[in-house]
Amino acid sequence: MKREDPALVAQNALAGRVIGISASDSADLDRLGLTSRHIELAVGELTRALLLAGASVAYGGRLKPLGFTGLMVEELRRYATTRRSALVLYVAWPQHADLTAAELAEVRDLLGVSGRLMLLDPAGNDFRRARGATAGPSMDVGAAQAYTALRRRLVRDTDARVVLGGRLRDGAKPGVLEEVAFSVGSGQPVYIAGGFGGAATAVGARLSPDTFDWLPGDLPHGIAGSLVQQSLAECADEAKTADWSVASDGLGDADRRCLHATHRPGEVASLVVYGLARRFA
Template sequence: MLAQGLIPTGALAGVRVGISVSDSDDLPRLGLANAHAELAIGEIARAVLVAGGSLVYGGRIRPSGFTQCLLHEIHRYGRSDALTLCLAAPEHRKLSRSELDSIDRQLGSKGRVVCLDERGNHIPDILKFKPPEPEDTDEAAKAPAFSALRRLMGTITDARVLLGGNLSTFAGSMPGILEEAIIAVAGNQPLLVSAGFGGAAALAARHLGIDDLGWAPSDFPRRPDDVRIDRAVAELEEAAADSGWDPRATRLETDELGQLSASHRAGEIAALAVRGLSRALS
């Protein structure tokens, strides 16, 4: 595998990499499907794990998707505590005690589930004490819980990778990938952005000065006219200015940053992302 051939084993030992990914509305017009994004995330996860790093993901269990993709990779390549799966209150409230227990058993020693309350506090022993809770259907009430989850993840990660990201439907006050990018940039963390799948990651790449997207259609990424997205983009630019965040902090060359941003090739994306992480955090 390309990433294994270029990155020495142990290059990311002790490094916790946050994964930001969701489906993008741009995939069909790029001739891509959700399976391509899952393949890319699987390759990135594998490369991080082979290099000795661990993964942090704020996901969902139902319906299945990227969480199951990450579980597959840690079972094949993960060591102890290879994945921290963080569930916001609106997500774990959908699940029965038996469903949570099943995920916990699937992870075994290779990972852990962290369930949070609405304020982002860890709920200990949830498998033992989880009450039957109705799912909160008030979308406005969910937004603070998702924001709290993302702030918590910002405190337990050393770097973040962005890929895809839905801009038309999202749970929270803004698209989750943009909020996670804001938190990473405000904390001056290395941020590796794959814009080739469109969505929120492409929007972040443009407004962080990583990629002008000159290779893409003029209306790329496709997005609705939504004040919440405008506000998120403004916050992202402000966070970068205030923290002095610089995409070159990864020490990837300019052509490597452009290649990472524009590529659709899973192996190439993974190799470049882990190369940048290893250089930035070595």
């Protein structure tokens, strides 16, 4: 299958679009001959390409430690100039309830004028602390409920989603899979960078098995877990109910197959931006 000739994406082709990124480490990196540095480079390159194309990037992550959030902030400080809300960080209640006002101020300083910090309450609504408050008020809520609310909010506020990696743990519902289920249920295009293994590869193989025929039979690690299988089934059910297709990504068959297998940061970034530009042209 021949890939299309590469095409340049017009400057600000994605202006006004908000693109969500779902990314975390994968337990399959060693098996694939990769390290966590490879997925970090991919997240950085992807963030940079989206910002340069005029999109805003939305991410639900941690503030302590910053992790992938820190990588995105670095790209923001390099490339977003003064464009407001170029990077929007959504923070679930369990991640910020115990942080002091000074700690939050430090994050806002890092974001500068181009970034925005969105603190959420347990229901996923905007949460504003009283001036000078050192911590949020006590709320009796389970962490799982708060993270689910965060993911629903992320999908509601974005136009498309890119997924990379994601651990599959026994006894835990994978957050990446829940974000994909909400995304396909809302009809969003989803871009699956499958070459890093993990939850992204698992859901890609379920929703687009023909483009994951390269996948070794023993991967992704943890896919046999009952909650993982339940989550994958929910993704498939949402896709069927919404009449969602992986082909809604604006990519041709050969380019989509490449995205679903590559671990090259530049290739991931260019294919995602190219597909988005065509999808929203």
